[in-house]
Amino acid sequence: MLANMSQWLTLSRAAHLLGISRVALQKRIREGELPSFDGMVAADDLQRIWPELDLEESGSFEKTRAIREDAFARRMRERILPTQEALAQRLFAQGQELAELQRTLTRYHRLFETLRARLDTGPAPAADQLLRLLDEGLAQALAAPAPAGDVAALDAMLRVMSAHVTVKPSGHEFFVEGSETLLKAALRAGLTPNYGCGNGNCGLCKARVVTGEARPVFASDYRFSEAEKAQNHVLMCACTALSSDLVLEVLEAGAPEDIPEQRIVAKVRSVDALSDEIMRLHLQTPRSNRLRFLAGQRVTLGLSAGVAGGSDLHAEFPVASCPCDDRNLIFHVGRRVASADSSQDFSQAVFDGRIKAGADISVWGPWGRFVLEEDSSRPLVFVAIDAGFAPINSLIEHAIAVDAAESISLYWASTQPGGQYLPGQCRAWAAALDEFSYLPLAADELPAALAHNAALPLSDIYLAGAADRVQPQAAALLADGVPPRQLHVETL
Numbered sequence: 001m002l003a004n005m006s007q008w009l010t011l012s013r014a015a016h017l018l019g020i021s022r023v024a025l026q027k028r029i030r031e032g033e034l035p036s037f038d039g040m041v042a043a044d045d046l047q048r049i050w051p052e053l054d055l056e057e058s059g060s061f062e063k064t065r066a067i068r069e070d071a072f073a074r075r076m077r078e079r080i081l082p083t084q085e086a087l088a089q090r091l092f093a094q095g096q097e098l099a100e101l102q103r104t105l106t107r108y109h110r111l112f113e114t115l116r117a118r119l120d121t122g123p124a125p126a127a128d129q130l131l132r133l134l135d136e137g138l139a140q141a142l143a144a145p146a147p148a149g150d151v152a153a154l155d156a157m158l159r160v161m162s163a164h165v166t167v168k169p170s171g172h173e174f175f176v177e178g179s180e181t182l183l184k185a186a187l188r189a190g191l192t193p194n195y196g197c198g199n200g201n202c203g204l205c206k207a208r209v210v211t212g213e214a215r216p217v218f219a220s221d222y223r224f225s226e227a228e229k230a231q232n233h234v235l236m237c238a239c240t241a242l243s244s245d246l247v248l249e250v251l252e253a254g255a256p257e258d259i260p261e262q263r264i265v266a267k268v269r270s271v272d273a274l275s276d277e278i279m280r281l282h283l284q285t286p287r288s289n290r291l292r293f294l295a296g297q298r299v300t301l302g303l304s305a306g307v308a309g310g311s312d313l314h315a316e317f318p319v320a321s322c323p324c325d326d327r328n329l330i331f332h333v334g335r336r337v338a339s340a341d342s343s344q345d346f347s348q349a350v351f352d353g354r355i356k357a358g359a360d361i362s363v364w365g366p367w368g369r370f371v372l373e374e375d376s377s378r379p380l381v382f383v384a385i386d387a388g389f390a391p392i393n394s395l396i397e398h399a400i401a402v403d404a405a406e407s408i409s410l411y412w413a414s415t416q417p418g419g420q421y422l423p424g425q426c427r428a429w430a431a432a433l434d435e436f437s438y439l440p441l442a443a444d445e446l447p448a449a450l451a452h453n454a455a456l457p458l459s460d461i462y463l464a465g466a467a468d469r470v471q472p473q474a475a476a477l478l479a480d481g482v483p484p485r486q487l488h489v490e491t492l
């Protein structure tokens with residue numbers, strides 16, 4: 001039984017509410033600052049540790065305040081039916097009332113517990129003592145309400161706006177914002193559910209609703225068997241959450257071998273230069289045929305002879321984008337040294353403008369095992385050399401989405417002066433995340449910089465770049481005591 005009558009929240013919900021990572025909450029629990037019970041934390045304790053100022057900064061407070069202000073402006077215009085914003089405002093007000101009632105009840109509960117403990121132990125108090133205890137307890141129970149921005153009221157409001165989904169058997173959790181589909185929300189959270197077409201045809205995204213309710217957001221052609229209907233199966237790509245808490249049984253990919261090989265045709269959205277040496281190739285897949293892959297994996301890109309101006313061109317590239325956006329695939333294509341047959345080179349076709357917006361590119365894959373170790377909670381160290389940043393970028397975006405580690409360090413070494421072609425993005429990660437550090441450096445400085453990091457043997461290290469740079473660095477790390485299973489290497 002829970003120790004008091006405060007509102008209890010799961011760690012995910014508390015982290016979502018406060019706008020901080022789940023690992024940050026776990027750290028406070030480990031350090032004894034934040035009490036927890038059976039994986040839950042009390043709203044009162046959150047309020048105590050993260051006072052109102054933090055809540056305002058978390059964005060949750062802003063979100064609800066904006067809705068309230070918007071609702072006020074619209075109220076004059078509405079006479080018959082309330083708008084969604086007005087309904088949200090009223091829910092927020094009711095949430096505050098409920099929170100205050102709950103708080104008062106909690107205080108009464110504590111008063112009774114105190115009195116009972118007093119009567120249970122030692123001699124019975126005299127009548128005047130009992131009266132004084134009662135008066136003091138009642139004064140506390142009826143004390144002034146807590147300031148606006150109360151955790152419990154905000155949580156009540158956010159429960160309306162975003163549903164919480166627990167996935168079985170993995171125990172993964174994610175939030176569904178507004179009426180987005182379960183599939184979209186799961187991918188955004190870095191999960192790897194089974195799926196195919198993404199538009200209600202193939203049935204691969206089937207999930208069983210264990211508790212709660214889901215409802216379709218569009219009509220799908222897929223027909224469930226009678227047994228599946230009886231077991232509450234839904235299509236994740238076609239349904240959203242109706243209940244604020246939903247438990248789903250979902251088939252998830254845990255390793256690269258769980259992802260099927262796919263061959264699709266994508267269109268070039270854009271080609272633009274990130275630097276003199278690197279071009280960004282942006283492909284978009286058809287809505288009904290997206291690429292399923294794990295962060296850090298590679299694919300083979302192919303260009304037909306007609307477009308390539310000769311024979312078919314093929315080359316393998318790591319996907320630089322996150323699987324959470326499975327329609328938009330980004331690649332960082334490096335310039336290759338010109339040679340006699342450079343016209344037969346896919347990279348050359350990108351640089352000389354033969355690959356343009358609107359062209360069809362075949363995408364085949366995914367390949368490779370350079371993926372995040374999901375079961376590890378060790379600090380993450382990413383080491384990119386030149387365009388080795390591409391798979392590292394995908395891994396970092398995924399690691400941030402799934403709250404994978406307490407700390408992330410990024411070393412980006414370049415063989416060219418200033419060759420870190422997306423410095424703004426790395427600085428933005430470092431600015432936005434407390435436990436993220438970014439160190440740009442010249443390739444020759446990398447060995448010494450890594451040798452200075454005493455925490456490497458306790459970390460998971462992901463190292464990517466050209467083979468002639470990466471292999472000596474990997475050997476040096478192993479010689480310095482990094483356990484082989486903690487070192488993940490990708491050569492381009």
Ligand code: FES
Binds near residue numbers: 197202
């Ligand atoms: S992914 Fe094909 S039906 Fe949902």
